């Protein structure tokens with residue numbers, strides 16, 4: 001069996017390349033076949049756990065297991081990370097929580113993790129508030145902004161309580177204060193400055209945590225994502241990760257590990273703009289995306305996202321406390337949930353995991369033994385009806401009616417070209433030949449609301465050929481479920497809403513492909529991913545998202561009523577072929593509905 005070696009800058013049969021293979025063989029303690037490939041121009045040397053092979057011509061090699069041989073496994077054991085573990089602000093709210101998280105990480109000695117951290121507690125919100133206040137408070141008052149005091153107090157108290165030197169964060173806190181004074185002087189907070197401002201949260205939490213692990217005797221190394229190859233677009237406040245990120249991050253993390261093993265502690269949420277070279281952020285909740293990006297870059301076994309809830313739930317627990325965990329989801333379902341407003345996951349975070357086919361496990365850092373939610377490419381949908389209910393509030397809806405003759409050619413194209421020109425994306429659409437109703441995606445702005453100026457511009461453009469009604473303060477209720485059961489979902493949902501006297505103002509149904517597998521194969525699916533994928537190929541079903549638009553004032557109550565009807569009142573037992581909710585925390589295989 002062979003191990004693959006890449007030799008950037010060297011011909012594969014060059015003396016230097018052969019020397020590297022020989023050195024690797026001797027390190028393994030026996031002869032080893034290598035598959036060699038050459039690539040781009042030169043680096044200086046190849047290092048692996050203290051073994052440095054300097055090549056006369058200069059070369060760097062990246063080791064990659066091609067076959068799961070014992071030798072390959074031995075190499076991976078030295079260089080390979082196994083999981084990424086991401087902890088959000090809710091898991092890191094205090095010194096006690098940091099201790100708890102450190103204990104949690106160390107309770108998995110068999111893992112070689114990469115750790116991704118968000119800012120502590122509500123630090124990002126406090127930084128944003130501080131920035132907004134700095135714009136209007138005047139330079140002399142900038143040091144007295146209450147949120148700055150809260151941030152200083154939290155971080156200094158945490159270092160004291162963990163027994164770490166204050167210098168780990170004091171320099172950053174001084175820099176933060178200077179920045180706020182600068183904002184106060186300029187009386188302006190650009191998106192670029194805002195990203196730089198919020199980056200202090202992750203920069204401080206990771207430094208504290210790495211110092212604490214080192215104090216415990218567990219070697220850790222702190223990384224600012226913008227320094228290790230997280231290259232993004234220059235869309236400040238909502239940047240997209242570029243492809244170059246994957247090899248760059250893998251190279252840096254592997255290289256450093258080979259130099260000197262230490263658990264990487266990486267800032268979530270942050271990147272570096274490809275043109276500006278300035279700090280960018282990935283949108284609120286973006287640390288999930290950092291974690292899945294690292295998972296894909298390193299080809300890890302699993303991506304773990306640790307939250308303060310028992311996984312992805314049947315609805316937002318803040319809206320309805322009886323929400324229950326969903327044990328299994330597909331990447332597409334999770335993306336749909338996130339996109340339509342379930343705050344639990346970043347909307348873009350499923351993309352790298354899906355591309356790399358790496359399972360994502362959503363776990364509770366406050367209840368580590370709860371099974372959580374496992375998100376994979378495919379799952380058994382055969383007995384699933386409704387998976388989850390999502391509410392997106394404060395949505396703007398537009399009713400657009402053509403002023404031209406019936407059947408006017410190109411009406412829809414014209415409407416959508418305006419949104420394209422203005423860079424605004426649309427969530428839900430319902431059309432007739434001469435009219436169109438749609439809701440606007442507010443997620444590209446920090447405030448999660450389209451600013452009035454932008455809206456006025458849209459209406460102005462549309463009014464050139466249509467009558468436009470702008471309807472604000474609407475909510476979208478999204479019902480994510482099995483497309484094969486969409487009539488049943490609709491019948492039940494409309495019954496519930498009719499009984500509540502709620503008038504649905506718009507309905508839109510979208511479906512996307514989900515790989516599904518026959519029930520009897522489910523139990524093996526996590527362990528035997530390859531077999532699983534062969535099995536599923538024949539069973540392609542679709543998942544549906546039914547979106548209902550109601551008034552904001554009705555949104556929460558509707559979700560509560562729908563949740564009761566679908567998940568609590570024995571509805572499932574009345575439906576032939578559906579899994580019946582169980583009492584007790586059972587993990588049924590369809591993942592859509594289960595008892596607690």
Ligand SMILES: Nc1ncnc2c1ncn2[C@@H]1O[C@H](COP(=O)(O)OP(=O)(O)O)[C@@H](O)[C@H]1O
Nearest residue numbers: 088089090307308309312313315316342343344
């Ligand atoms: N469907 C849902 N399932 C689970 N949590 C949800 C859901 N919808 C909204 N939430 C909220 O998401 C929160 C977790 O996400 P977030 O605050 O981003 O966590 P973290 O800061 O740990 O990354 C939960 O505390 C919960 O209030």
Ligand SMILES: N[C@@H](CC(=O)OP(=O)(O)O)C(=O)O
Nearest residue numbers: 088089118124284285286287
């Ligand atoms: N700190 C950032 C990024 C993030 O991902 O946070 P969290 O994991 O706590 O949602 C935010 O609040 O948006």
